[in-house]
Structures are given as structure tokens and as C-alpha cells.
Amino acid sequence: MARTDDRFRSAYNKLLDICTNMEVGGQLPAEVVLAERMEVSRTIVRSALHKLDAENLILWEGRRKTLVKRPDKRHRLSQSESLPTGEELERRFLEWILHFDVPAGTSLNIAQLSRQFGVPAHSLQAFLSGLSRFGLVERRAKGGWILSGFTAEFAVELSDFRLVLEMNAVRHLLSLPEDHQIWGKLKEIRKEHEDLRRDLKDRYHDFSTLDEKFHTTINSVVKNRFVLEAQKLISLIFHYHYMWDKRDEQERNAAAIEEHLDWIDAMLAQDRARSEEAALNHLRRSKETLLASLKNHKLG
């Protein structure tokens, strides 16, 4: 068999639903109408109708499609569970690299990985060629892929890139009018930081999520598809690192909370110089932490 008939199956089931809501003896609408309502092509509608006819659920004569009897559960076609989305795949792939410390230079086995992640091989290929734009993987001349890797160099360049983008976001943020919603959001996040600081002993694991939220909020003021795309990757990587690097976790998070608060306060005070300084301070520390955690992993 070539491609799956998932689309047909789901359309057929939808058609059953339509029949269930009709009186026996009633007429089904025209093929074009059904196609439009079900968001598929007429070809699928027609094959579904053929099957309904073959199952004696309808009587199909030319343009008369008379419901003979209401379908029940037994008539429904089973659906193969839907494939993971692109984002889900991205998340799992990065998780795999970062969590298991897959070393740079590892050659990636498409067949095995596609089994592991439960996606068809060609969609993994497509995904990898997307990633190759970021230099995380490379295509070999002979064929196949290698993980050019999550190296220290990669981490440095990623951090520097992040610095450029976030400093830009900060400058942009400070130019926003007082009634912009960002100021309210910042105050909220400030409170969340204080709450977390108070209960840090019990809740220090929660910082990873709060950190992501904070950076996402700051960057949200920049409406730019290139920036957003880059930031998705950046925040994924930093997020996972926070999650898995367990050394001195509580102390590190305590320090980061203070850095965040300084930064937030400077922005709320509309103090540009101080904001930039606080941002620089935090982002540089963040870079060091990422690097240190990498070295630690390689050694451990």
C-alpha cells in the first residue's frame, strides 16, 4: 500500500455522524456541499458514499442519496492515532540530544530515529533539514546526517545571539507607552518571582518554567517572525538545561531570581541604562551557567 487512508477514514466517520442526525428516508446533500462541510475533496466524499452504499446504509442512485438505516458504532472505521506534530518532534529531538548527552559527531540513523520518535522517515528528514539551518545537524556528502552538535561553541554562539535579540527587545520595550499591557504583565511576573523567592526551599524546581515565561514576555514585544523563530529554539535549549542540570540548583535559581528582579525593577523604573546593565548581567551569567553545565555533563 502507498499512502495511508487516514483522511478517508476520518471523512467516512464524519459522514456516519451526519447520517446519524438524519431521518431514515431523508436525502443527503450534494457531493460538493458534503466536501465543503467536511473539508475534503469530492474524491473522498465519493469513495465514502460508495462505501456507505456497499454497506447498505444508503441507497445511491445518481444524485439521490437516500438514508436506508441509521449507522451504529459497528460501522465506524478505526483511526490510527495521529502523528506527533512538528513542534512535538522538535521538543523530543532536543530532549533526546540534551538529556542523553548525545555527543557531537554522532551519525544519526534515520531509520532508527524515525522508529524511536514514531514518525515516518521522510518527515524526520524534512525536520532535520530544517534544523541544519541552525547548524545543529549536517548532511554528509556520502549521505546520511551527523549531529554537528551541541558543543560549547554552539552554546556560546547561541547565547551571544540570544544576547543580541534580548537587548534589542529591552530597548524596544522601554519605548512603549505607559498604557501598554506589557507593564501590567511585568508587575505580575515580578510578584510571581517574589512568591517563588519566599517558598524557594520547597518550590525551587518551578523556576525553570518561570524563567521561560519571563524571557518569553520580554521578547513578546518584538513582532518579528525571524526573531520569534530563533527564540523558540533558544528558549527550548535553555529551558531543558535548567531542568536537567541539578548541581547547586537551589542556589543558582536564587541568584537568578535576584537578577530577574533587578532587571524587572530597572525596566519598571524606565531606567534605560540600568535595564541594559541588569539584562547584560543576567544574560552573561546565564551563558556561563550553560557552558559550565555542558562541561560538567561531558566529564560526568
Add this chain to the structure above:
Amino acid sequence: MARTDDRFRSAYNKLLDICTNMEVGGQLPAEVVLAERMEVSRTIVRSALHKLDAENLILWEGRRKTLVKRPDKRHRLSQSESLPTGEELERRFLEWILHFDVPAGTSLNIAQLSRQFGVPAHSLQAFLSGLSRFGLVERRAKGGWILSGFTAEFAVELSDFRLVLEMNAVRHLLSLPEDHQIWGKLKEIRKEHEDLRRDLKDRYHDFSTLDEKFHTTINSVVKNRFVLEAQKLISLIFHYHYMWDKRDEQERNAAAIEEHLDWIDAMLAQDRARSEEAALNHLRRSKETLLASLKNHKLG
């Protein structure tokens, strides 16, 4: 037939070359040695040897591979011409979009495009999924691709992104020591601008190339894979626009040359404020030009 035997053919021809440089009656080296020298796997070497044996060019008994007679031109296998590289494909694809004003929302026909560009369909797919990271194309739920396009919005965001990256490059550049090679390069480029300004009436077409060289030089001080990748796309698009937008070309280029010279002088003078201002000035004008040219195209 499944995959092509291009690799085999090129290896076989290389093997013929090796035989040509040998005495009749001589021994070919071991399979592993040949494989290494020809940069292919032993499997290919063995199939090539099998063919040489079948053609009675060598006598192959176990590890003795005796040259029976020298091969001539008739023995060579014809090679299918090599496929365009990834960069070549990227260039041609953008050229197609920009030059023919393919409108946003156009659905891309993989089969037809792969014929048009002379590449296998799946490598076009891979390329498109790379581009989708930049939001230039999108995958549809139904399957297939659409050109989400080179819209005014895209141009604005691209220009803004360029602004962020180049301003960062300028700041970085000004912090470089006096003996860094960038200063020499800048002086060279300054001279090229002056030369072009002098002969502008005859050579105004050359500005497109000089512009690309100038921006590439400035950005070259930032060693960062993400920045570089983004800049490849940016410079391609700006470069093609300069090439195809013919309205007021000479005047526009004259103005741009002056802007470049102001910018270069400010940097050579190590004047940070003036450099940033000159950069801003040029980049903003550049953005307006790009936008205007877009609107013009759509109308014309």
C-alpha cells in the same frame, strides 16, 4: 530501478584511470586501499572490479587482480550531470520568486518545480522545509506547500531583523583593535565607493555587487552561525532587489553610495554615535526602498 548508480559510475571511471596508469600484467592494490583512495566503500570497489573482470580488462582471482589490457575511451561509463547544490537551489528559488513576482498565497507544485529546477522532488521538499523556518513558505494541512510569501510584512520584518543584526555588528566592529584587518578592508571598500562614484554614469549597475560586499564585510566581524545563516538570506533578497528594481536606479545608487561613505568614515573615525546614526540612516532608507519597490512591482 531504485537509487541511481552515479556513485558506482564515477568510481568505475576513476578505476579505469588507475588502470590506464599501470603496466599490463601489473597488480591492482587491495580493495581497502582502492576504496580509501577513491573515497567510496569497498562494496562499490568490488562491483567495479567485477565489471572490469567481466569486460576482460583484468583477471581477478582471489586477491590477484592482474591488468590484462589498458582500457580506452569506449570503456568509460557516461555520467549523469551532477545536481545543483543546496545554495544554487536557494539562489534559483529566490530568483524565481522575486524576479517573476510570484504572489503570496501561490501553492507550490513540487513535481513541476522539481522539473523546473532539475532536482529530485524530495530534495526540494527538504529545501522548502528549511525555508519554512524563515516563514517564507508554509506547509498546508491538506498536504503540499504554499508560498506564504514575499509580502510587505515579510519585507518589513526582514529589514527590522537586518537592522538589529547590523547595528550589533557595528558596535562589535568599533571595539576591535587597531591592527585588526577590518580597518584595512574598510579603507579598500571606501576607495571602491569613490571609484564607482566617479564613473557612476557608466557603471551604476555595479553598485548591487558593491553593496553586498560592503554589508558582508561589516557583518564578517560577527562570528556566529545564527547571524551568518540569517544574513545569507537577507543579503540574497536585498541583492536581487537591487538588481531588478530599475526605477531611478542611478539616483538611488548615488544616494546609497553617499550613505555608505558617511557610514564608513564614521567607523574609520571610531565615532560610535555617528557610526550608529549613519548606519540607522542607511538601513532605514534601504527598507523604504525595498518596500517601495515591492509596491511598485505589485501594481505594475
Add this chain to the structure above:
DNA sequence: GAAAATGATTTTAATTATTAAATACAAATT
């Protein structure tokens, strides 16, 4: 007879099957 609906055909693209090539392992020769 015009609009709408259906029937048939062509085109496009997702997936499988097939084959080329690489790799790994075992046996044989020097």
C-alpha cells in the same frame, strides 16, 4: 437554457518497496 450536480480523467504527493551503497563480521591467505 442556465445553473447545479455528477461522472470521468488527469495531476499531484505521501508512502511503500526496491535497490545501491555502506558497514560489520567471519573466513582465508600471506
Add this chain to the structure above:
DNA sequence: AATTTGTATTTAATAATTAAAATCATTTTC
């Protein structure tokens, strides 16, 4: 014992296949 060859297995690129979409032609209905 080291090197080389022979065989088997694994991997990935491409062609073939089939589902689905799009297009065109015909028929039906008002």
C-alpha cells in the same frame, strides 16, 4: 599475527504505487 577478501546485514536514495485533489466533460433539474 596482520592483512586481505568473502559474506551478511544495515541503511538510505529513488522509483513505483496508491490516496487524494483538481480539472474537465457530461448529465440532470428547474
